[in-house]
Amino acid sequence: MLNSFLLLAEAVFYFGTMVTLFGFRNRIGLGVFVCALGAMHFLETYLASVFYVALPFGMVSPGSAVLFSGKLVMLLLLYIKEDAATVRQPIYGLLLGNALMIGLVLILRLHDIAPLPDGKLPDIAFIDKMGWLMAWGTSLLFIDAILIILLYEKLGKYLRNALFTRILVSVACVLTFDQAGFFTALHFIAGAPVAVFLGGWFAKMGAALAFSIMLVAYLRWFEARQIPAPRGLSDIFDTLTYRERYEALVEQAGRDGLTGLLNRGRFDSDGEAAVAASLRTAKPLSLLIIDVDHFKSINDRFGHAEGDKVLKSIAALLGEIVSPEDQVFRIGGEEFAILCSRPHPAARLLGESIRHAVKTSTSTSRFDITISAGISTVGETTRCLADLFALADQRLYKAKSTGRDRVVGEPGGNEADGRNTWTRPERSVGA
CATH class of the missing domain: 3.30.70.270 (Reverse transcriptase/Diguanylate cyclase domain)
Known part of the structure; x- marks a missing residue:
């Protein structure tokens, strides 16, 4: 019971802090919100690989169930209130940042490492494991973010006046896909048991419900602008994948x-x-x-x-x-x-x-x-x-x-x- 309460408290604290930064974006800049979003990525991955708590339905990691699910909902919020050209920036920034980290680690391996006075040496194996998990998780996030936006827009054709259902279905479907993908990496890299998959999926469905309720409440009570009408999927996909920039470059050439x-x-x-x-x-x-x-x-x-x-x-x-x-x-x-x-x-x-x-x-x-x-x-x-x-x-x-x-x-x-x-x-x- 205590673990369930703490997970809910973490979700509320995370969501409240992030939407506060988002709400002040016109005063302090959107970059503050985006940097805070990216700063949590290491903690999400670390907790998802080693930190689990027991719930009645299985093993759950706050890193995956709360922090990662919250990040995905924040990207959806960014899209809803801004546009596809804005939300693609943190998506690609996280992906390229992790690719940079892996490249640097490969170079760092070549150093002749000097031990500290107490004899401690860096744990390269830990860095390797975390690096590849972060790269895999970011790749999934890249796909998840595009999928959740396209699904949100597709459902807008049928659920335009049912915002909560539209958001909940979008978040739940994409988190199910993500759970299957990330558990695969955890199973082979960290030896995670099947109980982790089942517990994580139940926890993410709970997170989808909690975050959807909070997101709809925030949009209705704190954001004055209307929710945009559904947009064309092909245009959104072209923007998210920078295809329009490619076509512009080809045209300009x-x-x-x-x-x-x-x-x-x-x-x-x-x-x-x-x-x-x-x-x-x-x-x-x-x-x-x-x-x-x-x-x-x-x-x-x-x-x-x-x-x-x-x-x-x-x-x-x-x-x-x-x-x-x-x-x-x-x-x-x-x-x-x-x-x-x-x-x-x-x-x-x-x-x-x-x-x-x-x-x-x-x-x-x-x-x-x-x-x-x-x-x-x-x-x-x-x-x-x-x-x-x-x-x-x-x-x-x-x-x-x-x-x-x-x-x-x-x-x-x-x-x-x-x-x-x-x-x-x-x-x-x-x-």
Whole structure:
């Protein structure tokens, strides 16, 4: 009876202290709460490996039943009241911190250790056991934290107005999974008996109930903001796993540093794919190559900084004029390219719109800015990106040589009426 009371007292003390720190996050910073959360990790693991008390239903460790369960509930609280981008920080911090600890211990083993005056030496075996248990426990926590958040959101679809049930089911399910995973490590590393698994599971179910009651009470009585509506699972998972950062890096890697447009490498790869898709589906695809007239003289007379401003202003203008499905690239110093799913006449109209917008919107009191453009469309004679580019570049050269500030896109072959008249590759090409 005394052990049960003490476990409940530990849970209340832990929860009360942590939510107090969380409640003052706007005054003292969220970092205080997160550091306090991480500081308990060693004690949780140590107690879970050696410190057990007897209850009627089995052997129970306060480290696992109270401290670890409480940490998981605190991470759920952090997610509920903040967001996935915030809660992933302590999750990854704990995981990487334990990986760092293992790496350092492996290096420390190489030291020639000097004994203390009383002859004591460090217990490397103990450090090894604790290190691997902490690494295993943190790996489980990493999975647990993501699972509990995704389960909480999934249940929100059915239990949006039953917050207590939603939290209790989420916590109980994930703690059951965690108990099975952590007991496996305890059994092989510390020789824990089956009674530890059963006692620990019963204790964690009790902890799930107690912490869920306290969490719902805290949310309703001490947090003024509304609980957010259920969010998309895929978006949450992408955020928790930093996938959106990865995609942003991939996207940024293909961007021009000055204008932010897609670069020449992306033009080559995306252009080939777009031409292949156009041939496969018989949907129109046109290419516009745009060149800033007399750009070298702007650099020579007014400096490269002014030239950079011109390129940025034209890039911004192109982004405003084209459709969202069109792709805009900077493929050279003052040369831009646009891939658009439009037939030839529509692409020519787009080119004229761009020419007029550049002339009226970007010119300055010091100099006028105009552009020349050449246009080509996928057809019988332009069945790869190289042919499409060569034809558009040829027409751009004609625009430059015949006075500039113009768009050249003389239709030829199947460009005459702006329609792709070829059939799918496996069939004969129409006239």
